[in-house]
Amino acid sequence: MKDVSGDSSAPSPETLDPASRIAVERAVGELRRACFVFLGEDEEGQGPGHLILSTENADHEAFAALRQHAPGLAPSLLITPRRAEALGLGNGAGSPLALETSGLTLDELVQLANPTTTAKTPAIQIPKNLAERLQQVPPTTAAAALDLTRLARLLPSVLLLPVDRQPEGALAVSAAHIQHYRSRAALLLKQVAAAEVPLLGAESTRIVAFRPADGGREHLAIIVGSPRADTPVLTRLHSECFTGDLLRSLRCDCGDQLRGAIEAMTAEGAGILLYLAQEGRGIGLVNKLRAYRLQDQGADTLEANEALGFDADERIYEPAAEMLRHLGYTRIRLLTNNPEKVTDLARHGISVEDRVAHSFPSNGHNEAYLDTKARRFGHMFEV
Helix, strand or coil: CCCCCCCCCCCCCCCCCHHHHHHHHHHHHHHHCCCCEEEECCCCCCCCEEEEEECCCCCHHHHHHHHCCCCCCCCEEEECHHHHHHCCCCCCCCCCEEEECCCCCHHHHHHHHCCCCECCECCCCCCCCHHHHEECCCHHHHHHHHHHHHHCCCCCEEEEEEECCCCCCCCEEEHHHHCCHHHHHHCCEEEEEEEECCECCECCEEEEEEEECCCCCCEEEEEEECCCCCCCEEEEEEECCHHHHHCCCCCCCHHHHHHHHHHHHHHHCEEEEEEECCHHHHCCHHHHHHHHHHHHCCCCHHHHHHHCCCCCCCCCCHHHHHHHHHHCCCEEEEECCCHHHHHHHHHCCCEEEEEECCCCCCCCCCHHHHHHHHHHHCCCCCC
């Protein structure tokens, strides 16, 4: 088994200013706690700016606390271009849109951002005059606010209120702090644990855990056997799937791909499976369940993600490339049907010397899912 305790082959990523990084991470926590944060226009997060509150988490108490900082002024509802298109508001520019919200209830605002409903929150009628409610928001502010919700694994939408200065007690962060944060923080991975973990059918297996600088979920390297660094190692990038990997859900092929990859590596004698904390193509488990609800109503995988306001695929592969470098590998044979993984790994300095097909039969429940992967995502399913 290769000694993976060091990271001598890893390049030195651009260092994040600690104060800036902490400000972003604290802002993420505030949004998840249904608190508003002050998004300043300058690099120090001072001067004029906007208060932002996660639309998904907004309750009447938080909404009232937000509004008291600008009495008489209704906050704007900021949504992504994808969500705008789903509401029939696409302007062709691919830019986030802000809607003036006077006269709309909080429940209506939340449901404009979230197309999934429950028995307790019946679907609303979309106001016919939404196109007349469009407002201007600085592009950098809009992009930063939505990026912050994605970092918080929330629906990408905020309630946004312009203010002259940072209110007392409100956490401040700037658009400059947030810009490129996710990809830059992804490069600051720290190995935090490693242990021998014999698996059924793969008894010579070691698991190495890497924690990102943002304090988020750990990524895992599952190392089967003793891969050699001087030859391309059989590798699989596997985004975690609670429903498929653990519960053996039949809605996807993830469980088959996970177990099949470990079997293939065992048969070859060695391999590395990177288990990435990017559930649901990077939108998170909760939002994946929301996407499932939309799929049950007739949307396909891509349409459901976009209706929620996300891109079709929100995953990034910088963490995978960095993990491989930490482990001492830069040449791989990749078990995948997704050509984007090959392209992205190459972009981040990993030489993919062969793409190894990794397909499994449908099971009676996932035919439409597999068809969408092939037809709309370009996955290649060799027979």
